[in-house]
Amino acid sequence: MTTTSIPRATSEPIIEVTDLHKSYGGRAVVNGVSFSVEEGEIFGILGLNGAGKTTTVECIEGLRKPDSGRIRVAGLDPVTEHKAVTNVLGSQLQESDLQAKLTVREALELYSSFYARPLDWKPLAERLNLTAKLTTRFGGLSGGQKQRLFIALALIGAPRVVVLDELTTGLDPRARRDTWELIEDVRDSGVTVILVTHIMEEAQRLCDRIALIGQGRISALDTPSGLVGRTAGSTVISFTPSAPLDNESLSSLPGLTDVEYKNDRITLSGSDETVNAVISLLVRSRITAHQLRVSDATLDDAFLDLTKS
Ligand SMILES: Nc1ncnc2c1ncn2[C@@H]1O[C@H](COP(=O)(O)OP(=O)(O)OP(=O)(O)O)[C@@H](O)[C@H]1O
Numbered sequence: 001m002t003t004t005s006i007p008r009a010t011s012e013p014i015i016e017v018t019d020l021h022k023s024y025g026g027r028a029v030v031n032g033v034s035f036s037v038e039e040g041e042i043f044g045i046l047g048l049n050g051a052g053k054t055t056t057v058e059c060i061e062g063l064r065k066p067d068s069g070r071i072r073v074a075g076l077d078p079v080t081e082h083k084a085v086t087n088v089l090g091s092q093l094q095e096s097d098l099q100a101k102l103t104v105r106e107a108l109e110l111y112s113s114f115y116a117r118p119l120d121w122k123p124l125a126e127r128l129n130l131t132a133k134l135t136t137r138f139g140g141l142s143g144g145q146k147q148r149l150f151i152a153l154a155l156i157g158a159p160r161v162v163v164l165d166e167l168t169t170g171l172d173p174r175a176r177r178d179t180w181e182l183i184e185d186v187r188d189s190g191v192t193v194i195l196v197t198h199i200m201e202e203a204q205r206l207c208d209r210i211a212l213i214g215q216g217r218i219s220a221l222d223t224p225s226g227l228v229g230r231t232a233g234s235t236v237i238s239f240t241p242s243a244p245l246d247n248e249s250l251s252s253l254p255g256l257t258d259v260e261y262k263n264d265r266i267t268l269s270g271s272d273e274t275v276n277a278v279i280s281l282l283v284r285s286r287i288t289a290h291q292l293r294v295s296d297a298t299l300d301d302a303f304l305d306l307t308k309s
Pocket of ligand 1: 024025029047048049050051052053054055056
């Protein structure tokens, strides 16, 4: 098999997407998306269902042809230099891409044969807990086992970039955590990861930066903590007061963005300043706060806040 040799160690971003547009039947689903990804990053793409995430990554993979815009993967055009891009970029397959009769071992051997310098699939299968399933046919695997096989096949060609679309959907909590560790190891070995996910805990733990896509455009691009910091109420304080609190004093607390009352419990969203002020208010009013809890907003809160229509 002939392969195109790819120049390594470039100071250019490994992925560059500039003003990407894609429509289906005249409806724009990607509408001017631009971003770049540095080598060795885990770059997350988040957004509501139908926001245009998969269309964007499929354009990067060269599986869809953009209507306009420019994409480069390690300096290559994914459409006109597709073969060369497949030597640099590994992606998670869709279920329909594998024959039901193929065993796990056959799939791993077959996909290894596609690459000039594949990884040794045995440790990879071990790492993904697939060793006991090597003789099982694809059609006989559970959803989570199929998902783990797809991850192995995405990594088998020792790619410089791996695109993982809904990486851990369908995995049990143990398999999910193991997969996260594997992805961190993959990143530590220098591979760039593009991660499309709806699991905020996954994005918060793994991603160096996140692009939030809304209606075909990037609505925010930041680190996970940067996105959380943009959330209106980045600190949440909840308590049950020992006596009723004056509504007016509560609603005039500095930095307050939201107040919720549920039964006797009060939940305030705001900033550190709000926390200090409510504590002073409680002391002044000689009211005790039972079950006082203070927590930072999460990426989940940020996502809900930033995608609110
Ligand atoms: N081949 C296609 N033909 C027509 N419309 C399509 C096609 N592929 C996707 N779409 C539409 O384009 C829009 C964006 O789809 P896309 O799959 O990119 O969204 P997504 O952000 O990945 O969504 P999800 O989170 O649900 O996977 C959706 O409204 C979808 O129905």
